[in-house]
Amino acid sequence: MFRLFRKKATPPVELTADIKIDATVQEVFACLDPGSPDNRYARRGWTVTLDPENSARLYGSDPQMPELGFVFDIARYDPPHRLTIRTSFADGQEVGALISGESAYTLSPLPDGGCRVDLIETATLVPGLSSVHLQQETAMLLVAVHDDLARLKALIETGEEAAETAGMLDELFASIEDLDVARG
DSSP: GGGGOOOOOOOOOEEEEEEEEEOHHHHHHHHTTTTTTTTTHHHHOEEEEETTTTTEEEEEEEEEETTEEEEEEEEEETTTTEEEEEEEEEEGGOOOTTEEEEEEEEEEOTSSSSSEEEEEEEEOOOOTOOOHHHHHHHHHHHHHHHHHHHHHHHHHHOOOHHHHHGGGGGGGHHHHHHHHOOOO
């Protein structure tokens, strides 16, 4: 009888995006790799530490969100062409309806010396979302995926300050959460 009241699972949300970056595959990989001293998190002021008992797990904290702890699990590590990172939050924290995400990066060299970055982002959301809430969360994830690649490109090509400017889309999240999606 109680099975009738159980929340329905929300299907994972999968998004894809790509971008061309004027840098070598090796430079881009080093910036994506949370274990690299040149990783994008450390370059933006984050603290990133290796789990002493698990070399495929790192912990991160963003000084702009000190109350939120990030856990990075390296699921695939094939330098310098493939990197898959599973990101979750410490102590079961959630960000909105997001429980965890998986970012699968594929890096391909281009004839001009640049790099193409293909990203497949898979997000796990809390169960029981209405279709309207799922649409809102998908819209925010879409913005986040494109914002992530824009910041990566800006960071590599022009530096930390440009990456922060490219990431101004974060401010849109609060307003997106407040939007009412019209039912069709």
